[in-house]
Amino acid sequence: MKFFPSNSLKTGIEISQGNIKSALLLKKKEGIFIRTLSLVNIPEETLKPSFKMENIIDEKAFHSCLKKCRKEIEFKKAGVALPDASIKVLIKEFNDLPKGAREINELILWTVSSSLHLDVDQIRVSWKSMGRNLENKHVFLIALGMDDVLAQYEKAFKRAGITAEVLAPAGLNQFDFYSAILPQKGRIAYLGLFNDFLNIFVFDGGIPIFYKLIKKGFLNKKHSSAIEDIDLLIQYFFTENPDFEIERFYIASHMKSVVQVQLILQDMGQAEFTLMDEEQFIDFETSSTANAGPMPLPFYSGAFGAAMSS
Known part of the structure; x- marks a missing residue:
């Protein structure tokens, strides 16, 4: 941050x-x-x-x-x-990178515009290098508008x-606000449960491997429906990464009930979790x-x- x-x-x-x-x-x-x-x-x-x-x-x-x-x-x-x-968030991996920041920006622009079938002149990108993953690939977190x-x-x-x-x-x-207390080691997941959306961000040793957001609010819905949405979000990750074991969930939300969180994560077995406290x-x-x-x-x-x- x-x-x-x-x-x-x-x-x-x-x-x-x-x-x-x-x-x-x-x-x-x-x-x-x-x-x-x-x-x-x-x-x-x-x-x-x-x-x-x-x-x-x-x-x-x-x-x-x-x-x-x-x-x-x-x-x-x-x-x-x-x-x-209004803005898409992507995680992209690259085997090799050009030397300069300008050239890296051009590579990222070309890559995301091609994958989304958009003209380079139509879009703006903001990116952050997140380091190298276990496969020695360069990992970038990209915001695209x-x-x-x-x-x-x-x-x-x-x-x-x-x-x-x-x-x-x-x-x-x-x-970004909550990330100050997230560890840089281990296989962890940040789970955001908010009014306008639900999102999950998964890290392996501080390197992001997965980001997904669904635009459904956690509040103005039936409780059972909200839990189903969260379950779908988590299961989507495991469908894409069947062999990955999340060691701990870090949960950001207005919801501070341990019982409710246990209900949400009940399909994860004995999943460890931390309810993050803004104070x-x-x-x-x-x-x-x-x-x-x-x-x-x-x-x-x-x-x-x-x-x-x-």
Whole structure:
């Protein structure tokens, strides 16, 4: 995770179809502290997240929401977590790499554009080298967005007086926030159970081998249906990797019930798991009057991660 410099303020915002969540964070020697939180609801028919189609349906309504958000937080620059439907996340392996970063970028652009049958000029990629796997292949984590879609968001931010320093999918921003406590050794899985999506990220010795997200919320559903969705997500991984044994699940969610987690993982046998607690690595500033209001801290994790990556 890329933390921001000491004693500096950073803002992160997470955009979903239903609301904009914002967080103003302060990084001090003692840790990371929340100064202000904001939640602005987005009217229906304003935003429709999509990878290829324009996302902002009602530009006037979206502009009003951004202005209200900026007024409540009072910021000019922010890291931005976009809806996961707007950006694809891929893991790619390469046997050999060119020497320069520019040449690597061109290789990644060509590879993902070819695999998805898209023109290179239509897309933007952001990538991170994750090291080499056991087969000695170079592993890259790649975020891919359509230029027209990202430009539409950037235009909206600029009109509202906001500089979007970093654009990334919400799922990765949330993972970035929680990743500080994940071990770099062993076969582990990060399982995110959130309102707009469920995702799983599997690592072998710190190297990602699998990422999958399904755009179904964990809240506004029947409990049994949500558990079925999570089970399908996990079983999809084991279908692709039948010989891989996950040693421990690290679970990020508003849900903090050990009994519920055991129910979700019951088909995994004696699966070990850790429920991650946000208060382990973030807290409210002593002088702050901020509070999470109707939404507990896990619901702001995308905004937290966006702030930390900017």
